[in-house]
Amino acid sequence: MKFLILGLGAVLLSCAGMPGEAADTTVEIKTFAFAPQELTVTPGTTVTWINHDQTAHNVVSPDGKFASPGMDTDDRYTFTFEKEGDFAYLCALHPHMVGTVHVHSH
Amino acid sequence: MSKHSSDSDDVTMSRRRALTCLGAWSGAAIVWGVGGGVPRALGMANEASTAQAAKGQFTFAQISDTHVGFNKEANPDVLKTMRQAIASVNALPRRPAFVVHTGDITHLSKPEEFDTAKQVLSEIKVERIHYVPGEHDALDSGLGGYLKQHGAATGNRPYYSFDDHGVHFVGLANVIDFKAGSMPALGAEQLEWLEKDLAPVSASTPVVVLAHIPLWTVYEPWGWGTADAGQALGYLRRFGSVTVLNGHIHQVMQKVEGNVSFHTAMSTAFAQPKPGAADQPGPLKVDAGQLGKLLGTREVSVVRGKRELATVDTPVEGSV
Numbered sequence: 001m002k003f004l005i006l007g008l009g010a011v012l013l014s015c016a017g018m019p020g021e022a023a024d025t026t027v028e029i030k031t032f033a034f035a036p037q038e039l040t041v042t043p044g045t046t047v048t049w050i051n052h053d054q055t056a057h058n059v060v061s062p063d064g065k066f067a068s069p070g071m072d073t074d075d076r077y078t079f080t081f082e083k084e085g086d087f088a089y090l091c092a093l094h095p096h097m098v099g100t101v102h103v104h105s106h
Numbered sequence: 107m108s109k110h111s112s113d114s115d116d117v118t119m120s121r122r123r124a125l126t127c128l129g130a131w132s133g134a135a136i137v138w139g140v141g142g143g144v145p146r147a148l149g150m151a152n153e154a155s156t157a158q159a160a161k162g163q164f165t166f167a168q169i170s171d172t173h174v175g176f177n178k179e180a181n182p183d184v185l186k187t188m189r190q191a192i193a194s195v196n197a198l199p200r201r202p203a204f205v206v207h208t209g210d211i212t213h214l215s216k217p218e219e220f221d222t223a224k225q226v227l228s229e230i231k232v233e234r235i236h237y238v239p240g241e242h243d244a245l246d247s248g249l250g251g252y253l254k255q256h257g258a259a260t261g262n263r264p265y266y267s268f269d270d271h272g273v274h275f276v277g278l279a280n281v282i283d284f285k286a287g288s289m290p291a292l293g294a295e296q297l298e299w300l301e302k303d304l305a306p307v308s309a310s311t312p313v314v315v316l317a318h319i320p321l322w323t324v325y326e327p328w329g330w331g332t333a334d335a336g337q338a339l340g341y342l343r344r345f346g347s348v349t350v351l352n353g354h355i356h357q358v359m360q361k362v363e364g365n366v367s368f369h370t371a372m373s374t375a376f377a378q379p380k381p382g383a384a385d386q387p388g389p390l391k392v393d394a395g396q397l398g399k400l401l402g403t404r405e406v407s408v409v410r411g412k413r414e415l416a417t418v419d420t421p422v423e424g425s426v
Contacts, residue, residue, distance in 0.1 A: 032386040054178045055388040056214055058245060062286060070214035070245035073178060090286040093241050094387075096329050098286045 026050060027099065029057050029071070029091075034099035043103055046080040057091045163416075164271040167195045167202040167232070168404040170353030171373030173242065174223040175213035180376040180389030181397060184213075188226055190422035191374040191403045196231045198405060203270060205232050208353035208371060209240030209281070209318030216246070220255045239264050240318040240353065241281040241290070248282055265296050267303050273408050274307050276300065278317040280332045289326060290319055291333040301341050312347040312408060312415070320352040322361055322368050325381035330355050342366060349415045351406070355381070356390075358419050369417060372402040398423025 024046040028035045030053060041047065049059050051071040059068040059077050065087060068077035081087065081103045091097035172188050181187060195205065207227070212219035220243075227235060236259075243252040249264050260266035264279035278300070283293035292300075307313070315321065321338065323331030332338075342348045348366040356373035357380065377390040377400035384390075392400060402421040 032388070053388065054180065056242065056245075070216075070242070072175075072214060088286060090284075092244070092284055094329055095284040095286060095288055095290060096327070 024048065028052060029059075029097075032057075032094055032097055034091075034097060037099045038102065039100070040102040040104060041081060042105060043082055043084055044080065045103070046078055047101060048076050048078045050074070050076050055093075057093055057097065059089055060092045061087055061089045163407040164273070165198075165200065165202045165405055165407045166270075167198070167205045167230075168208060168351055168371050168406060169195070169205055169227075169230075169374060170208040170371040171210040171240065171356055171375055172207070172223060172227075173210055173213045173373065173375035174226070175216060175219040176375055176389070178389060180391050181401075184375040185222070185226060187398065187401050187422050188374045189229070190398065191401065192226070192230050194403055194420050194422060195405075196229075202232060202405060205230055205235045206275075206316050206351065207235055207237045208316055208351055209238050210242040210353060210373075210375075211237065211240065211252075213242055213375075214245055215243055215251045217251060217254075220251055224255060236268075236275070236277060236316065238277045238316045238318055239279050239281055244281045249279070265299060271408060273312045273314055274304075276303065276313065276315045278315065278321075278338070280317050280319045280321075280335075285333075289323070289329050289331045289333040292335070292338055297334065297337050297341075300338055304341050304345075307345075309344045310346055312349070313342060313345050314406075314408075314415070315342070315348065315350045317350070317352055319354045320359075320368065320370055321350050322363070324355055324359060324370070328381065328387045330381060330387070339363075339366060347415070349406075351404075355387075357400075367415075369404075371404050372400065372419060372421070374401050374403070374422065377401070 025039065025041060027039060027047060027049045029049055029051040032053065039047065049068065051057050051073060054073055056070050056072055058070050059066070061067065066079045071077055081101060084103050084105060087101045087103065089099055089101070169191060173184055176184050195202065211223045237256045239249055239252045243249065253262055253264065257263070260277070265277055267274060267276045269275070278292060278296065280290050280292050283291040319332050320330060321332050321335040343364070346365055350366060350368045352368065352370045353373070355370050356376065356378040357370065358372055359370045361368045377392055377397070378387050379390050399421045402419055405418040405420065407416040
């Protein structure tokens with residue numbers, strides 16, 4: 001819950017700064033995979049992961065930039081990408097599940 | 107040697123009988139004797155000869171993958187099946203010396219899940235429970251939540267060793283060192299500790315290793331293995347008897363490699379598909395009448411002066 005609240009706070013701040021710039025987006029977690037696996041967004045975009053599996057997953061960047069709690073079925077995790085870069089992540093419960101968020105201005 | 111190994115035909119017959127029973131998940135408990143590189147079924151748990159074989163031995167029980175907090179279709183009431191497993195341990199004719207829990211105590215590492223698990227597991231009539239963490243126990247600031255509950259007994263480290271009845275027990279954590287696209291690992295620090303821990307132990311001492319994820323590669327595409335297990339097994343190779351007890355895959359599998367025998371245990375919470383039998387691992391939905399037969403506990407007997415450990419896997423619900 002803490003992560004969700006922080007994420008929403010970041011959304012409000014980024015919306016105030018750049019109205020309409022970043023369209024928020026969703027990554028579905030289904031059958032042990034992130035879809036889409038590769039995602040390209042602009043800075044300030046909020047990404048929401050939703051777990052549709054019957055088993056738990058999580059979303060963790062290996063360098064610790066972001067980490068969700070354990071996500072049960074239908075749980076969501078939200079993170080706002082303010083800086084440019086390529087952010088790889090995985091599910092620590094199933095390290096074969098990997099994805100990347102590319103954050104670029106244009 | 108035990109009388110069960112004297113006739114190769116008998117051994118073959120016993121193995122065939124045991125494997126048939128395992129394959130059908132008949133619900134009957136089986137005593138396994140593992141020695142000299144060949145797993146041998148000593149007999150069914152309800153046979154007098156089996157009770158005789160276990161007589162006077164040091165025994166402990168294994169419970170695994172309780173997944174407290176899981177409530178989906180595959181088992182909406184994991185506490186009920188866990189209590190059935192506990193009852194089977196409490197019903198053993200001879201009280202085990204202790205219980206080992208090979209991880210995934212909780213489903214989501216929530217403090218209330220750890221609390222509930224502790225409370226329910228305290229219903230087991232044993233002096234103590236030794237734990238190793240599963241990856242589902244590592245979701246609260248890594249192993250923070252797990253160590254808060256179980257770290258005091260092990261110097262606030264998730265890996266440890268102790269000696270009991272002449273057996274050297276080692277608990278390992280292979281759920282926190284992970285890399286994208288790879289199987290989880292023990293990691294350099296823990297391997298270094300293991301090497302030092304085993305150094306003063308004589309080669310004739312039986313060693314029992316506890317770890318959540320199998321220390322042999324059961325199925326790499328599902329991450330059912332430990333990336334750097336080879337190094338750990340290298341340190342264990344000089345010992346005459348090594349028994350590795352794992353959980354994680356929610357089904358009984360056994361493998362013998364030289365003097366090392368590997369065993370995975372049933373879960374008390376839900377079943378998982380056989381390796382590669384489904385597109386993905388995960389909770390397996392089975393008919394309500396079948397579930398209790400796919401969940402269970404294990405009793406392990408250590409026979410003094412012998413290299414073999416006998417294991418009895420008992421489903422939480424009785425035979426068909």
